[in-house]
Amino acid sequence: MATDHYAVLGVERKADADEIKRAYRRLTLQFHPDRHPDDPAAQERFRQINQAYDVLGDPRKRARYDTQSRLGSGLDLAGVQPGQSPRDLLQNVFGDVFRSRRRGRRRGRDLRYTLTISLEDAVRGGTHDIAFEALGPCETCEGSGTKPGGKPPTTCGVCGGRGEVKGDGLFAPWTRCGRCDGTGLLQADACKTCRGSGKHRRTRSFTVSLPPGVESGAQKVLEGQGEPGRFQGEAGDLKVTVRVRPDPFLERRGTELRCELFVSLTEAALGARVEVPTVDGPVEVEIPAGIRSGTKLRLRGKGIPAKQGRGDQIVQVSVETPRTGDPNLTATLRELEERGALASALPQRAAQRAAFADRKKA
Numbered sequence: 357m358a359t360d361h362y363a364v365l366g367v368e369r370k371a372d373a374d375e376i377k378r379a380y381r382r383l384t385l386q387f388h389p390d391r392h393p394d395d396p397a398a399q400e401r402f403r404q405i406n407q408a409y410d411v412l413g414d415p416r417k418r419a420r421y422d423t424q425s426r427l428g429s430g431l432d433l434a435g436v437q438p439g440q441s442p443r444d445l446l447q448n449v450f451g452d453v454f455r456s457r458r459r460g461r462r463r464g465r466d467l468r469y470t471l472t473i474s475l476e477d478a479v480r481g482g483t484h485d486i487a488f489e490a491l492g493p494c495e496t497c498e499g500s501g502t503k504p505g506g507k508p509p510t511t512c513g514v515c516g517g518r519g520e521v522k523g524d525g526l527f528a529p530w531t532r533c534g535r536c537d538g539t540g541l542l543q544a545d546a547c548k549t550c551r552g553s554g555k556h557r558r559t560r561s562f563t564v565s566l567p568p569g570v571e572s573g574a575q576k577v578l579e580g581q582g583e584p585g586r587f588q589g590e591a592g593d594l595k596v597t598v599r600v601r602p603d604p605f606l607e608r609r610g611t612e613l614r615c616e617l618f619v620s621l622t623e624a625a626l627g628a629r630v631e632v633p634t635v636d637g638p639v640e641v642e643i644p645a646g647i648r649s650g651t652k653l654r655l656r657g658k659g660i661p662a663k664q665g666r667g668d669q670i671v672q673v674s675v676e677t678p679r680t681g682d683p684n685l686t687a688t689l690r691e692l693e694e695r696g697a698l699a700s701a702l703p704q705r706a707a708q709r710a711a712f713a714d715r716k717k718a
């Protein structure tokens with residue numbers, strides 16, 4: 357017996373069938389998986405609620421459960437529980453005394469949001485306005501859950517304000533009270549807008565400010581901007597995870613931005629001016645005549661802002677060799693080859709070929 361079915365439904369042991377059914381309906385609405393798609397704890401509660409109702413909603417199963425609970429208490433008193441240490445025994449016997457009270461105020465849950473930004477925005481930093489559907493404080497009762505001018509919350513009768521209920525018997529487990537949801541308090545005059553929860557689902561808007569150079573995966577915490585707490589408990593936080601959209605051209609490496617710039621054979625030979633994107637807009641890059649493929653050019657201060665100034669953008673120049681397929685292009689290239697211009701224009705190649713020939717002779 358892992359949990360006490362009565363406590364799960366938040367009803368007393370003498371509750372009649374109607375009370376049990378009402379409690380079941382209320383709780384299944386509250387913990388339905390459709391309303392908590394990403395909350396395993398709520399899904400587990402839903403499972404427990406159904407398990408409890410499966411037994412308590414059926415008079416014959418309920419009678420058997422009650423008998424078993426009583427028998428269980430008899431066995432417990434005999435003290436034959438193999439595998440239990442004296443400490444467990446003491447905890448079970450004196451559990452009532454030692455158990456801390458966790459009632460009343462409860463902190464609200466954290467909200468999570470993924471903010472996707474461009475590389476430019478990541479470099480610049482600045483503020484972003486975001487809005488999404490989430491639970492926020494109820495406007496009618498300002499988050500208290502109590503009807504304006506209504507009576508203050510009262511102690512839960514099922515758990516006596518403890519928030520938990522112990523089943524029959526010495527070793528019976530403690531189960532969170534389903535009537536007050538473990539808070540030990542009940543709204544005497546529940547606010548009609550939020551039904552006493554103090555929270556209400558709506559579109560919530562926030563402004564997130566990001567530092568210049570923010571990295572993908574960075575987390576920004578907006579304290580107290582999460583879901584409101586229960587019974588005046590403090591609100592949770594809003595945790596914003598930053599995701600920087602990959603840029604098709606620029607790649608971040610530490611404080612540098614790297615890119616590969618393709619140039620033609622003739623651009624590499626004759627030199628050229630090519631417009632290259634940077635996070636600050638396009639910049640004209642001077643390709644010096646006779647550049648070697650793989651050469652890295654440095655655009656100072658076009659990288660990521662850092663403590664010691666801004667990083668650079670590294671432009672790696674790659675010569676794209678023409679693919680012959682066009683007969684005119686092939687003819688032009690053959691002409692270039694035959695003219696022998698290559699031998700004097702490519703001194704390294706010429707020297708290397710000569711060295712190869714000497715090697716063969718030796």
Ligand SMILES: [Zn+2]
Nearest residue numbers: 494497547550
């Ligand atoms: Zn309200």
Ligand SMILES: [Zn+2]
Nearest residue numbers: 512515533536
């Ligand atoms: Zn209770």
